[in-house]
Amino acid sequence: AAARLSSSGFIRSQGFIGGKWTDAYDGKTIEVINPATGEVITNVSCMGARETNDAIASAQEAFISWSKVTAAERSKCLRKWYDLLMSHKEELGQLMTLEQGKPLKEAIGEVGYGASFVEFFAEEAKRVYGDIIPATLSDRRLFVVKQPVGVVGAITPWNFPLAMITRKVAPALACGCTVVVKPSELTPLTALAAAELSVQAGIPRGAVNVVMGNASEIGDALLASPQVRKITFTGSTAVGKKLMAGAAATVKKISLELGGNAPCIIFDDADLDVAVKGALASKFRNSGQTCVCANRVLVQEGIFEKFADAFSKAVENMKVGHGFTEGAVDVGPLINDAAVHKVESFVQDAISKGAKVLVGGKKHSLGMTFYEPTVLTDVKNEMILAREEIFGPVAPLQKFKTEEEAIRKANDTNAGLAAYIFTTNMQRSWRVSEALEYGLVGVNEGLISTEVAPFGGVKQSGLGREGSKYGIDEYLEMKYICMGNM
Numbered sequence: 001a002a003a004r005l006s007s008s009g010f011i012r013s014q015g016f017i018g019g020k021w022t023d024a025y026d027g028k029t030i031e032v033i034n035p036a037t038g039e040v041i042t043n044v045s046c047m048g049a050r051e052t053n054d055a056i057a058s059a060q061e062a063f064i065s066w067s068k069v070t071a072a073e074r075s076k077c078l079r080k081w082y083d084l085l086m087s088h089k090e091e092l093g094q095l096m097t098l099e100q101g102k103p104l105k106e107a108i109g110e111v112g113y114g115a116s117f118v119e120f121f122a123e124e125a126k127r128v129y130g131d132i133i134p135a136t137l138s139d140r141r142l143f144v145v146k147q148p149v150g151v152v153g154a155i156t157p158w159n160f161p162l163a164m165i166t167r168k169v170a171p172a173l174a175c176g177c178t179v180v181v182k183p184s185e186l187t188p189l190t191a192l193a194a195a196e197l198s199v200q201a202g203i204p205r206g207a208v209n210v211v212m213g214n215a216s217e218i219g220d221a222l223l224a225s226p227q228v229r230k231i232t233f234t235g236s237t238a239v240g241k242k243l244m245a246g247a248a249a250t251v252k253k254i255s256l257e258l259g260g261n262a263p264c265i266i267f268d269d270a271d272l273d274v275a276v277k278g279a280l281a282s283k284f285r286n287s288g289q290t291c292v293c294a295n296r297v298l299v300q301e302g303i304f305e306k307f308a309d310a311f312s313k314a315v316e317n318m319k320v321g322h323g324f325t326e327g328a329v330d331v332g333p334l335i336n337d338a339a340v341h342k343v344e345s346f347v348q349d350a351i352s353k354g355a356k357v358l359v360g361g362k363k364h365s366l367g368m369t370f371y372e373p374t375v376l377t378d379v380k381n382e383m384i385l386a387r388e389e390i391f392g393p394v395a396p397l398q399k400f401k402t403e404e405e406a407i408r409k410a411n412d413t414n415a416g417l418a419a420y421i422f423t424t425n426m427q428r429s430w431r432v433s434e435a436l437e438y439g440l441v442g443v444n445e446g447l448i449s450t451e452v453a454p455f456g457g458v459k460q461s462g463l464g465r466e467g468s469k470y471g472i473d474e475y476l477e478m479k480y481i482c483m484g485n486m
């Protein structure tokens with residue numbers, strides 16, 4: 001796949017500044033590695049503050065014209081970008097599997113998901129309405145207009161190399177903003193390919209810039225620039241807090257999608273098949289490397305044995321393998337060695353504190369960064385994996401007695417992104433959904449993300465919402481205009 005993509009020009013290795021492929025000033029590069037094989041796919045430019053400032057200047061220049069283009073015209077360009085992403089679904093999916101490891105089917109699925117934000121915001125571009133407010137004095141007329149905030153700095157992680165970018169860039173472009181994207185250094189190739197397609201779609205050069213390399217230097221340059229009016233970030237809570245503090249110096253708008261600690265609550269009255277299927281989907285998607293993956297499976301005592309049995313069988317049946325393997329692979333490798341060490345240490349900690357392994361519990365025989373899909377039982381709150389995000393294919397089962405106990409346990413965390421509940425009792429589904437301190441709740445469903453619904457967390461899981469009609473507000477300023485002496 002690497003050779004084919006390379007010869008088709010789909011693998012780019014330079015930054016994308018002002019619509020031009022650009023080397024780092026000092027010529028430095030960093031390796032992009034295939035996590036399934038350890039092979040170097042290519043070396044990409046390793047950039048820092050200077051290149052970031054160039055990208056900001058390009059974005060600022062592009063902003064002057066792009067913000068004045070009609071919404072209809074911006075909409076057409078975004079729609080064309082969507083069409084191009086979709087017509088290159090296979091190549092983009094292959095590129096993603098190559099640099100990120102996820103099974104090809106899942107990667108192609110992400111291209112569709114990522115592109116859906118572009119389609120959605122192509123449509124929303126035309127619906128950025130203002131207001132007219134009845135005046136308090138008869139000679140006045142009061143208006144509210146919405147205007148693009150300006151240049152946006154978008155910093156994204158490696159777990160969704162396309163979707164985390166389009167869900168920021170599409171609403172930004174839709175309302176007239178321009179962007180400097182800093183993808184994860186682990187997965188820059190999908191970002192670069194998507195940026196190139198944006199220019200082919202007629203989005204002006206300079207409206208979408210991509211720089212990668214020294215993350216903190218790039219981040220600091222984005223924060224320091226008074227021209228960057230908005231920072232949007234998906235990643236770890238620790239980095240999110242740094243960015244939030246850094247944004248204070250120039251009082252930028254900020255949106256953060258940070259870590260989760262998703263509870264998946266299975267009540268006695270759940271439909272067992274639905275619960276097993278839902279918990280499996282929410283836990284093992286992307287090898288457990290998503291911020292909405294079930295991190296704690298809380299199971300009521302009456303259904304515990306049956307659920308643990310059925311769930312363990314389903315986990316044993318999952319196929320682990322290279323993303324490019326013919327036939328269906330359910331679980332790919334983890335992103336790198338550090339991720340494997342973290343999962344290993346969490347599992348060791350749990351075992352040392354009394355957890356029992358029902359399935360898996362160690363590195364997979366495929367070697368590299370493959371880890372066995374794992375189910376643990378007898379999990380207690382003092383274990384690290386009950387408190388911190390595992391980001392790997394490990395499902396810890398905890399028993400509870402009452403609904404109140406489940407809610408208390410579920411809310412006993414600083415995170416508040418996604419939660420899942422499984423129950424056939426209608427009153428309970430509503431009652432518990434309301435009681436959960438989370439930004440998203442799945443009821444009898446393990447996969448709930450969609451471009452049409454607002455995604456985002458409460459507490460330390462973040463600020464702001466992405467996707468949906470609400471997602472565009474993050475890139476708009478409101479202006480009140482008062483006409484007097486009429």
Ligand code: ADP
Binds near residue numbers: 220242
């Ligand atoms: P993850 O654990 O998902 O890799 P990170 O928060 O480390 O989460 O990474 C998310 C994104 O933030 C990546 O693009 C990474 O390069 C970037 N990043 C890491 N440190 C900083 C920093 N100090 N300033 C700006 N961006 C950073």
